[in-house]
Amino acid sequence: MSEQGMNQVKVWDLPVRIFHWLLVLLLVSQYVTVKANYMTLHLYGGYTILALLLFRIVWGFVGGTHARFGDFLYGPGAVIGYMRSLPKRQAMKFAGHNPLGGYSVLLMLIAILLQAATGLFSNDDVMTEGPLTQWISKETSDWISTIHRYNFYVILALVTAHLAAVLFYLFYKAENLVKAMFTGNKVLPASHSGTRTGGAGLAVLVLAIAAAVVWFIVTHKWK
Numbered sequence: 001m002s003e004q005g006m007n008q009v010k011v012w013d014l015p016v017r018i019f020h021w022l023l024v025l026l027l028v029s030q031y032v033t034v035k036a037n038y039m040t041l042h043l044y045g046g047y048t049i050l051a052l053l054l055f056r057i058v059w060g061f062v063g064g065t066h067a068r069f070g071d072f073l074y075g076p077g078a079v080i081g082y083m084r085s086l087p088k089r090q091a092m093k094f095a096g097h098n099p100l101g102g103y104s105v106l107l108m109l110i111a112i113l114l115q116a117a118t119g120l121f122s123n124d125d126v127m128t129e130g131p132l133t134q135w136i137s138k139e140t141s142d143w144i145s146t147i148h149r150y151n152f153y154v155i156l157a158l159v160t161a162h163l164a165a166v167l168f169y170l171f172y173k174a175e176n177l178v179k180a181m182f183t184g185n186k187v188l189p190a191s192h193s194g195t196r197t198g199g200a201g202l203a204v205l206v207l208a209i210a211a212a213v214v215w216f217i218v219t220h221k222w223k
Contacts, residue, residue, distance in 0.1 A: 011095045012184040013064035013197035015207075019056050020181055023049065023112070027155070039128040043119075047214050050116040053109065054210035055203075062206065063198035066096030073106065074099040091173035093188055095195060101165065108158045115155060118148040120217070131218040 026049050033042040060069040074082075082099040085092050092098065097105055120132040122145040133141045169175045180186045 006187050006189060008185045009095065009188045009195065010184050010197060011066045011186045011195055012181060013067055014184065014200065015059060015063060015198050015203035016067045017181055017184055019052055023052055039124065043128070046116050046119045047218055049112065051211045051214040053113050053116060054213060055207045056109065058206045058210065059198065059203065062202065065195040067198060072097035072102030074102060089173065091169065091175045095186065095188055104158065104162055104165070108162065111151060111155045111158055115148060115151050118144050118151065122148045
């Protein structure tokens with residue numbers, strides 16, 4: 001117990017935390033590899049991100065309590081009420097993502113999934129083509145490549161907003177969200193009900209299936 005009436009509560013299961021930090025590292029790696037023209041590494045990084053995203057989507061239905069989409073996608077009333085509380089120094093306590101944070105996570109997942117999916121059909125007009133460009137015409141691939149290129153700026157904007165929110169919580173609300181994503185624990189009222197964390201065995205199984213799906217997509221001879 002950190003203070004009277006408050007407890008340390010495990011809210012983020014290990015699969016969610018590993019997913020989060022792996023995705024951070026891979027997004028940085030994707031930026032570096034494309035700038036350095038290491039396109040083979042860029043392709044494999046994209047495949048890895050796609051597998052992780054497929055895992056996270058499934059985990060959003062079968063994972064621990066606060067990993068599930070149903071836990072952190074709130075209705076309009078909750079979102080409006082949360083926004084009204086933002087000027088207050090004391091943060092509203094949410095075991096999982098707060099109402100705005102939940103939707104920002106969803107938007108980032110969608111944007112990064114779009115980036116990974118369009119990468120499968122993209123080309124750089126030099127040497128590199130995604131594994132599924134054989135499905136479509138060069139004109140369509142060029143159009144998808146344009147989406148892939150500009151969607152990067154959407155991801156950058158969402159990541160910037162996410163970092164700004166983390167800093168706002170750290171310095172204005174005095175709540176360290178980054179530490180919680182490392183340890184999995186949050187300080188919550190003692191009245192908070194227990195949470196269920198996702199099992200490691202199930203996580204490994206889901207990740208293996210996601211990786212197998214991506215491997216099949218990128219290696220199968222479709223024609």
